[in-house]
Amino acid sequence: MNNSTITVSTEPEWYRKAVFYEVMVRSFQDTNADGYGDFRGMIEKLDYLQWLGIDAIWLPPFFQSPLRDGGYDIADYRAVLPTYGSMADFDEFLAGAHARGMRVVIDFVINHTSDQHEWFQASRTDPTGPYGDFYVWRDTDTAFSNVRIIFTDTETSNWAYDEARGQYYWHRFFSHQPDLNFENPAVHDAVMDIARFWLEKGVDGFRLDAIPYLYVTEGNTGESEPPTHEFIAKLRAMMDREYPGRMLVAEACQQPQEVVDYFGSPEAPECHMAFNFPVMPHIFYSLRAGTAAGLVSTLRELPETPQGSAWGVFLRNHDELTLEMVTDEQRAQMYEWYSPEPRMKVNVGIRRRLAPLLDNDRAQLDLANALLLSLPGSPFLYYGDEIGMGDDIWLDDRDASRTPMQWTDGANGGFSEAPADALYLPLVSTETFGPHAVNVASQEPNPASILNWTRDMLALRRRMDVFGTGTMTLVEASNDSVLSFVRAPESGRGDTVLCVFSFATEPVAVELAVGSPHVTLLDVVSGAPVGATDDSGTLALELAPRAWHWLVLGP
Ligand code: GLC
Ligand code: CA
Numbered sequence: 001m002n003n004s005t006i007t008v009s010t011e012p013e014w015y016r017k018a019v020f021y022e023v024m025v026r027s028f029q030d031t032n033a034d035g036y037g038d039f040r041g042m043i044e045k046l047d048y049l050q051w052l053g054i055d056a057i058w059l060p061p062f063f064q065s066p067l068r069d070g071g072y073d074i075a076d077y078r079a080v081l082p083t084y085g086s087m088a089d090f091d092e093f094l095a096g097a098h099a100r101g102m103r104v105v106i107d108f109v110i111n112h113t114s115d116q117h118e119w120f121q122a123s124r125t126d127p128t129g130p131y132g133d134f135y136v137w138r139d140t141d142t143a144f145s146n147v148r149i150i151f152t153d154t155e156t157s158n159w160a161y162d163e164a165r166g167q168y169y170w171h172r173f174f175s176h177q178p179d180l181n182f183e184n185p186a187v188h189d190a191v192m193d194i195a196r197f198w199l200e201k202g203v204d205g206f207r208l209d210a211i212p213y214l215y216v217t218e219g220n221t222g223e224s225e226p227p228t229h230e231f232i233a234k235l236r237a238m239m240d241r242e243y244p245g246r247m248l249v250a251e252a253c254q255q256p257q258e259v260v261d262y263f264g265s266p267e268a269p270e271c272h273m274a275f276n277f278p279v280m281p282h283i284f285y286s287l288r289a290g291t292a293a294g295l296v297s298t299l300r301e302l303p304e305t306p307q308g309s310a311w312g313v314f315l316r317n318h319d320e321l322t323l324e325m326v327t328d329e330q331r332a333q334m335y336e337w338y339s340p341e342p343r344m345k346v347n348v349g350i351r352r353r354l355a356p357l358l359d360n361d362r363a364q365l366d367l368a369n370a371l372l373l374s375l376p377g378s379p380f381l382y383y384g385d386e387i388g389m390g391d392d393i394w395l396d397d398r399d400a401s402r403t404p405m406q407w408t409d410g411a412n413g414g415f416s417e418a419p420a421d422a423l424y425l426p427l428v429s430t431e432t433f434g435p436h437a438v439n440v441a442s443q444e445p446n447p448a449s450i451l452n453w454t455r456d457m458l459a460l461r462r463r464m465d466v467f468g469t470g471t472m473t474l475v476e477a478s479n480d481s482v483l484s485f486v487r488a489p490e491s492g493r494g495d496t497v498l499c500v501f502s503f504a505t506e507p508v509a510v511e512l513a514v515g516s517p518h519v520t521l522l523d524v525v526s527g528a529p530v531g532a533t534d535d536s537g538t539l540a541l542e543l544a545p546r547a548w549h550w551l552v553l554g555p
Helices: 039-044 046-052 087-099 118-125 185-201 226-242 256-263 279-289 293-301 328-338 362-374 397-401 450-462
Strands: 020-022 056-059 076-080 103-108 159-162 167-170 205-208 247-250 273-275 310-314 378-382 471-474 482-488 497-502 508-513 520-523 529-532 538-543 548-553
Touching (some): 039 046, 039 087, 046 087, 046 450, 076 087, 076 185, 087 103, 087 185, 103 185, 185 226, 226 256, 256 273, 279 293, 279 310, 279 328, 293 471, 293 482, 362 482, 362 497, 482 508, 497 508, 497 538, 529 538
Parallel strands (some): 020 378, 056 103, 103 205, 205 247, 310 378
Antiparallel strands (some): 159 167, 471 482, 482 497, 508 538, 520 529, 520 548
16 A cells, blocks of 8 residues: 655645545554554554545644643643654654655644743743743733633633742633743744744644634734734745745634634735634534525635635534534524533533434435535544544543544454553443444445445545635525535636535425536436536436435536
8 A cells, every 4th residue: 555656746735635634643543552542553554544545634732741631732842742652753654644645734832832831930930031921921810801711611711820920821721721922022933943843844734723812912802813913924924935835724713704814815825724613513503403504604604715725624623513603592502402411512512523413324424524525625534533433421521532543343442452441541432332333444344334435535526626626606506405506626627516415304306506507417426417407507406315416517
């Protein structure tokens, strides 16, 4: 499988045609029986990711950290956490990915550090020293009172008192994660140097963690403030100048009008990609409501994105399924549908995995995944979802959906040879989702498995550039349980695809206002003709419950 002649493409806009796969090092494969996945394990599994059809791997933080927030609490930006391996192991992993034509994007967590970081320790104990001003310190806890709390389940204030310094420090996340002070130019320099350190190693891009929160000014919300955008533009300019072809993806959970600002402007470009937080929860809403109305209006409201940019579309990730981007009524309804147990909620969201959320029902899973692969932008898959892994709501916080990857039906699901009680988290152990029921090895030989379905779909999508780079135009449907849009090639050359998704649980007849009269349509998956548009450019279709189709428009 390993073909040493493959290398990553030199296309500058590679990220527009890529399928990304998020996996945490500790969750994938343990090779030294200490119960934690490691870079040697990541290296072993590169062939699997290549086989699956992944173009880019997103690694959440793997740096020195007390691991009180899954590693998003960084104590040293330039050191690999020894549990995960050495820097040489990381280098070998990166080279191995590149040799297989896969890119590697790493998390860049610059809004805050761990309170264990030496900068913070120096800032606490030496207020007039070089790091005295690296964090946001005040004598009282009253400033910035307009700023909301994000971790509503654990934090009651964005300020915490430090005994050593006798002052309060600002934090948007856990109180052990003090926010860096971007008003201080020395912080800019320090952050730029860390970026260069990893770019120099050859990483292909950064996910900009918690990026809206860099600056906070009195009377404002501390989200998406103008100097935050200026800093991102500065980082982008450095990368364009010194490391062209590398990419930035914004984690900005913001409303449509604000999230597009993270792409920047032609004069001051910012990120190449931004996660599409507005669309994601509406997919889950539609699946239960049986209507596509909310999804259609969210897609309609999405502002145009600049030339060369791309959405990062996703269904699940290592965090909760956030419900910040839906109305209060929709949120209440979604809690009712998707969080029957109070334990399933966390903050403003739901801490469950894709398969259990969708009743482990292939029709719903296939519909959601097919839509994910059709929407404008590049899909981000979450490890384990390709085999329909489950979660463990008895674990704390977001650990519910961060359990070990299930490779086989053997001990510890083939993840580790450590004693079960030494694992970083236990394997899922239910009848439906435990490794005896859900694992890679048993799905590989089964052509009908969700694993092979995913692999086949990625292969199909890869042959059709239009899904990555094409335009999207919504198509009017006579039945509001149906979502339909046309993906057309940017350049005018190549296939045009009509995408159709029925959220109804009953068969429906629908008329789609495709626009062009007398075009024939061919189902991409089956290769079968499915009819033609009439004189008025309308296509009539009978759709099975939760059906989806990719239909190529004929001449
Ligand atoms: C981001 C990460 C999340 C983390 C938080 C604080 O939202 O995705 O996992 O807890 O930032 O770093
Ligand atoms: Ca290990």
